[in-house]
Amino acid sequence: MPKNPINIVVLLRETCDPRPPVRLTADGYDVRERGLRRLANPADLCALEQALCLAETHEGTVTAVVIGPQRLEDHLRLALSMGVQRCIRVWDSAFIGGDNISDARLVERLMEILQPDYFLTGNRLLDSGADPVPLLASAKLGIPYVTAALKVESIDGKVEVLRKCDRGARQLVGTSTPCTLLFAEGCCEARYPDQAMLMAALAKGIETWGTAELGLPYSELGGYGAVLGKECCSFPRSNPQRLVTPDAKLPAFDRILALLSGGIKPREGKLHALSAQQTADQLFKIFQGEGMFSGSEK
Amino acid sequence: MMFENLFSPQKLGKVEIKNRISFQPHLTNFAENALPSERHMYYWGERAKGGAGLITTEEMSVHPTDTAYEKLVEAFHPEVIPGFRKITDYVHQYDTKMFCQLNHNGQQCDGSISRLPVWAPSPVPDILFRETPKAMEIEDIEEVCRYFAISAEHVRQGGFDGIELQFGHSSLARQFLSPLTNHRQDEFGGSLENRMRAPLMFIAAVRKAVGNDYTLGIRMCADEMIPGGLDLAQVQEICGLFEASGMIDFVDLSIATFYNLYLVEGSMHTPLGYTIPLAAGIREKVELPVFCTGRINDPVMAEKVLAAGQADMIGMCRALICDPFLPKKAQEGRLEDIRYCIACNQGCIGRMGINRSLGCVQNPAVGLEKKWGEGTLLPAPVKKKVLVVGGGPGGMWAAKMAGRRGHDVTLFDRSDSLGGQVLTAMKGSGRDEFGVIARNEKEQVDKAGVKVELETEVTAEAILNSGADAVIVATGSQPKAHPVGGADGPGVCNVWQVLNQQVEVGEKVCLIDYDGHHRATATAEYLADQGKTVHIICSSLFIGAELGPTQDLYLTRQRLLQKGVSFTPDIAVMEVSGEIGEKTIKGFNVYNNVWDEWSGYDSVVLAMGQEVDDDLYFALKGKVKELHRIGDCVAPRKVDMAIWEGHEVGRTI
Numbered sequence: 001m002p003k004n005p006i007n008i009v010v011l012l013r014e015t016c017d018p019r020p021p022v023r024l025t026a027d028g029y030d031v032r033e034r035g036l037r038r039l040a041n042p043a044d045l046c047a048l049e050q051a052l053c054l055a056e057t058h059e060g061t062v063t064a065v066v067i068g069p070q071r072l073e074d075h076l077r078l079a080l081s082m083g084v085q086r087c088i089r090v091w092d093s094a095f096i097g098g099d100n101i102s103d104a105r106l107v108e109r110l111m112e113i114l115q116p117d118y119f120l121t122g123n124r125l126l127d128s129g130a131d132p133v134p135l136l137a138s139a140k141l142g143i144p145y146v147t148a149a150l151k152v153e154s155i156d157g158k159v160e161v162l163r164k165c166d167r168g169a170r171q172l173v174g175t176s177t178p179c180t181l182l183f184a185e186g187c188c189e190a191r192y193p194d195q196a197m198l199m200a201a202l203a204k205g206i207e208t209w210g211t212a213e214l215g216l217p218y219s220e221l222g223g224y225g226a227v228l229g230k231e232c233c234s235f236p237r238s239n240p241q242r243l244v245t246p247d248a249k250l251p252a253f254d255r256i257l258a259l260l261s262g263g264i265k266p267r268e269g270k271l272h273a274l275s276a277q278q279t280a281d282q283l284f285k286i287f288q289g290e291g292m293f294s295g296s297e298k
Numbered sequence: 299m300m301f302e303n304l305f306s307p308q309k310l311g312k313v314e315i316k317n318r319i320s321f322q323p324h325l326t327n328f329a330e331n332a333l334p335s336e337r338h339m340y341y342w343g344e345r346a347k348g349g350a351g352l353i354t355t356e357e358m359s360v361h362p363t364d365t366a367y368e369k370l371v372e373a374f375h376p377e378v379i380p381g382f383r384k385i386t387d388y389v390h391q392y393d394t395k396m397f398c399q400l401n402h403n404g405q406q407c408d409g410s411i412s413r414l415p416v417w418a419p420s421p422v423p424d425i426l427f428r429e430t431p432k433a434m435e436i437e438d439i440e441e442v443c444r445y446f447a448i449s450a451e452h453v454r455q456g457g458f459d460g461i462e463l464q465f466g467h468s469s470l471a472r473q474f475l476s477p478l479t480n481h482r483q484d485e486f487g488g489s490l491e492n493r494m495r496a497p498l499m500f501i502a503a504v505r506k507a508v509g510n511d512y513t514l515g516i517r518m519c520a521d522e523m524i525p526g527g528l529d530l531a532q533v534q535e536i537c538g539l540f541e542a543s544g545m546i547d548f549v550d551l552s553i554a555t556f557y558n559l560y561l562v563e564g565s566m567h568t569p570l571g572y573t574i575p576l577a578a579g580i581r582e583k584v585e586l587p588v589f590c591t592g593r594i595n596d597p598v599m600a601e602k603v604l605a606a607g608q609a610d611m612i613g614m615c616r617a618l619i620c621d622p623f624l625p626k627k628a629q630e631g632r633l634e635d636i637r638y639c640i641a642c643n644q645g646c647i648g649r650m651g652i653n654r655s656l657g658c659v660q661n662p663a664v665g666l667e668k669k670w671g672e673g674t675l676l677p678a679p680v681k682k683k684v685l686v687v688g689g690g691p692g693g694m695w696a697a698k699m700a701g702r703r704g705h706d707v708t709l710f711d712r713s714d715s716l717g718g719q720v721l722t723a724m725k726g727s728g729r730d731e732f733g734v735i736a737r738n739e740k741e742q743v744d745k746a747g748v749k750v751e752l753e754t755e756v757t758a759e760a761i762l763n764s765g766a767d768a769v770i771v772a773t774g775s776q777p778k779a780h781p782v783g784g785a786d787g788p789g790v791c792n793v794w795q796v797l798n799q800q801v802e803v804g805e806k807v808c809l810i811d812y813d814g815h816h817r818a819t820a821t822a823e824y825l826a827d828q829g830k831t832v833h834i835i836c837s838s839l840f841i842g843a844e845l846g847p848t849q850d851l852y853l854t855r856q857r858l859l860q861k862g863v864s865f866t867p868d869i870a871v872m873e874v875s876g877e878i879g880e881k882t883i884k885g886f887n888v889y890n891n892v893w894d895e896w897s898g899y900d901s902v903v904l905a906m907g908q909e910v911d912d913d914l915y916f917a918l919k920g921k922v923k924e925l926h927r928i929g930d931c932v933a934p935r936k937v938d939m940a941i942w943e944g945h946e947v948g949r950t951i
Binding site: 166167237240241242243244246248251252253255256259260261286288289 | 510553581610
């Protein structure tokens, strides 16, 4: 009996450069979108590379999925140029305002429709860390999942995954398909598509799915499906007020001079909560006591 | 609340600290037989009582080859656990968390204490210890890892809330990280990845020993400030990588190394908060809580640093040695009661440098908290009428302590302000903070109910007629004359006269320094600042011979040279002669006895030390019921002894 080609689905997510300090929207309910440096989540690209290798070894097909607005098609073009066979962008304005539960419902539905043998994505998001959505979706469907995966091998229908465990130790775990694998960032290097592949990717079609294709009611999606009430955002900690740090390129001696002449120079002194007249009197007494007025010396 | 940020809680790993004030690790020399002592317990307990949110112990040695100082606690011995438990139980009753600092000093060790070779990444001697170390073999590195783990286990069993690994200015880990001290060609040297290998092994060993839920952090050197060493950009990268390892919970910071120790423990001439730019630089790059330490002696400044997001925790070390109750006073808004540290470095670092137990010029109770700590001052059984003559630091302390105990105290001073010689000393260049000693105490003297009589010349007769039960004489000292020919001639004056602007000083000045302390150098600098040409002649090997232990020597000499001051050491001055403009100094070299002379000066300034002003004491001796003599009028010394004696007599009178 001819073997069915394995069906691999890779979820690509958008993330932001986490280094610039966060800025909030005026209403304080969200993070400001302007000026963010967006990029494909590096761990997801590692998952994509693993998917492509797996498909090449076992004659499978790889489908890349993104959930988000049109700009995310850039990630799908990249995936196409790397060798993905099918690309789907899922988006509807109804998805806005969701929490992990409602987002997981979306991913669960995608998995139900696409029926992947392997559902692959990154273990962590570059900006916000762990993302429980793929795990919640897998758990809901009763599909086993492996986190922090480094390498996957499929031998006679058995799946062996090398994963990171406590304090970086390596652990080999066995599972079966269908399964969800979350790959650690840096587990492999995503391939670099050549010019011809890039050009070819531009010509390929990208499927666009909305709520109709998913067959989900609005009540389960986005803000309606969320179980968490959305409260105000606040800064994780105050953004540091930039101070001039000694230029690392300066010779050490100049750095010392910079520090010694910098820092907070004026005396901080004591706080006196007094009226203006009392303050003036106090100051006068202090200065006089310290002999700073001529004539106060004996 | 006045200090909203300073008194907000902060999580370090799983531990929540009640406020942002951390009493930072520092040597105490309180250890007995390499074990923690009762002095430790009361010392740290006092700071916990004073409201510090976190206390981190002094460095605890993790290996027998780590003998930087004679009196380090050796955490690798299981015998330390009962002592640790006593300390942590005592501290925890004040809701203060306590971390233990573990360290191996590497090349910054003294093999003559342990009689073992010093271990380091490469055979590069430290500039201070000057001992060529043994380059560690892989087995040695593994052994240190094991000892780190053993020590960590003892710390955990000792009841500490967390561990700080010293990777800062004095540590084996920094020596591995820095290209300056790590010249290895193997997997522990060369690339940053290789240089980080051993420190990561130390962290991993400790993390494994204490488990994932225990708080573990590192103290990094933010910038070694030496050519070829680590700079801020590299340390930012290293901290980022340590953070990425997921094994640490916070980053504490220090600065510099023993090449520039004056930056590690910045003295009065160093700007307040001089390390804030470095802490802010690290905090920009890591998410973990970052500490900032370095001359932050004031809650107002601490609050500003936190509000500006330049650090998450404020490390206070000398500020809390000087006033253990600074946090409590700040929280209660009693800023006028805070005894501000002046970074004179005489009682703390100065005493450490000569292997004495920790002290503080302004706080005689340091290390003696059991006897003199908060709550030990008892009301006087018999209320006495006490007269204190002399409003210098000694007299102020005597009056304050006696007043607090309920005595009827009157404090006399002949000048128009309390402070004594401190008011003169603070006029030297860069010594203005010295005046804070007087400012700190003036308010306390008032609060103790002491009657202050200024501009009053007290005579023996007046005292005898006053009916006083006890008299404390604190009349101080005055500059000593130089008993050589011409030292009382025209154009000759002393440093006090210069600083008090009592004499006209010419443009070309020769300063004769037999003192070796700030009295001479700060006056020379004061004159140089006025554009005068200053030459210093001294009898010691070098100018500022007393300034080494307080970390003032390097910068003082640097500033003097920049200001054009010239030096001639090794000279015993035997004669001062000539008229103004032609003043000539004759003397001989104390080593080869060759005579020389220096001429053409407008003024000669003498810094010969002090002599007692004890006339009043001897006029009263045997004539009053109870007579005490304290401070410089007993023997001219430094301000710490005046305060010590004033405090002691005020407690016991």
